[in-house]
Amino acid sequence: MTVVCAHPPLWLGADQLHPALADGVADWLLDAGSLTQRLTALSGGTFGISVLDEGWMPLRSDECATLGVTGDCQGWVREVCMFGQEQPWVFARSVALRSILEGAGLALDGLGNRPLGELLFGEHTAFQRGAFQMARYPAGWLPAALRRENLWSRRSCFQRDALGVLVTEVFLPAFWERVRINPGRL
Numbered sequence: 391m392t393v394v395c396a397h398p399p400l401w402l403g404a405d406q407l408h409p410a411l412a413d414g415v416a417d418w419l420l421d422a423g424s425l426t427q428r429l430t431a432l433s434g435g436t437f438g439i440s441v442l443d444e445g446w447m448p449l450r451s452d453e454c455a456t457l458g459v460t461g462d463c464q465g466w467v468r469e470v471c472m473f474g475q476e477q478p479w480v481f482a483r484s485v486a487l488r489s490i491l492e493g494a495g496l497a498l499d500g501l502g503n504r505p506l507g508e509l510l511f512g513e514h515t516a517f518q519r520g521a522f523q524m525a526r527y528p529a530g531w532l533p534a535a536l537r538r539e540n541l542w543s544r545r546s547c548f549q550r551d552a553l554g555v556l557v558t559e560v561f562l563p564a565f566w567e568r569v570r571i572n573p574g575r576l
């Protein structure tokens with residue numbers, strides 16, 4: 391496995407971004423509904439998820455800090471690619487702290503190719519979604535096949551009691567082509 395080091399990006403709230411997000415970009419990055427559902431609709435029946443990596447591993451420093459831990463922490467990591475029309479549209483990395491997840495009754499490890507959105511947005515879910523933060527995602531954090539500089543990403547934490555699931559989504563070039571939006575500086 392190649393380990394690529396990259397510094398954490400500066401994550402900023404929508405009101406901290408200068409210039410502000412263009413309307414078309416904001417329409418996707420700031421939509422608090424289920425991205426899985428929106429992509430499924432956009433794909434016309436061709437939506438799919440492929441799990442690229444998952445397991446217990448050390449979380450990144452910016453993830454530990456966002457989940458309220460100072461210093462190092464371990465957690466469940468799930469990295470997926472969401473496809474539409476056979477194109478890679480969104481890379482997503484979802485993480486939760488091991489210490490909390492183990493007693494929380496959320497079977498992240500049993501999801502496989504079913505979308506996490508089913509658990510987070512399901513009918514009986516009690517998750518509350520936190521505010522979005524945006525950044526240009528470090529290319530070194532993307533799997534080699536998807537690696538590009540400067541891609542827009544967003545993250546937000548889904549909270550249910552003590553359990554936080556931090557979901558980061560990176561919007562890939564084929565997605566912006568599909569929606570015919572120029573996200574700027576690609």
Ligand SMILES: C=C(O[C@@H]1C=C(C(=O)O)C=C[C@H]1O)C(=O)O
Nearest residue numbers: 424425426427470482505506507
């Ligand atoms: C959070 C959602 O779930 C999506 C599904 C994911 C998965 O299956 O790993 C990851 C990120 C999300 O984009 C959503 O639908 O909005």
